[in-house]
């Protein structure tokens with residue numbers, strides 16, 4: 001869908017799909033114990049190193065995402081069939097920053113969670129090979145911001161690495 005909307009499906013779509021790897025991770029976050037009145041951090045603030053991330057959770061909310069304006073919003077999964085699709089750092093670099101990878105975190109609230117554990121599933125996609133900004137996404141208004149980069153090698157640096165330090169121009 002992303003490739004089609006930028007008109008690069010024909011040139012780059014097939015190679016991309018053929019070289020995509022997936023990682024499925026299941027997380028459990030326990031409700032903070034009763035003595036914690038304030039919400040407790042369950043997963044530190046970070047951006048994902050993936051190309052895309054698809055998130056799903058049980059009925060216990062906890063995901064927060066930072067907006068472009070720097071406000072933090074709670075993400076509500078309205079039904080058991082709801083998923084959140086989030087851009088990772090690799091998509092931000094590939095799209096020459098047309099799409100931003102948002103800061104997000106998990107915050108567990110003792111009052112709301114009533115001692116329930118939050119279970120979530122994350123499906124992360126990664127490109128095996130060198131990713132580079134398609135020519136069509138470079139123009140005067142969007143000068144090239146990222147060098148070609150090895151996506152899987154980015155993972156060796158852990159969560160703390162900034163994609164701009166890794167391959168930014």
Ligand SMILES: O=C(O)CCC(=O)C(=O)O
Nearest residue numbers: 027048055063106120122
């Ligand atoms: O549990 C969640 O909803 C988010 C987990 C997360 O951000 C991650 O695994 O990268």
Ligand SMILES: [Fe+2]
Nearest residue numbers: 046047048104
């Ligand atoms: Fe994440």
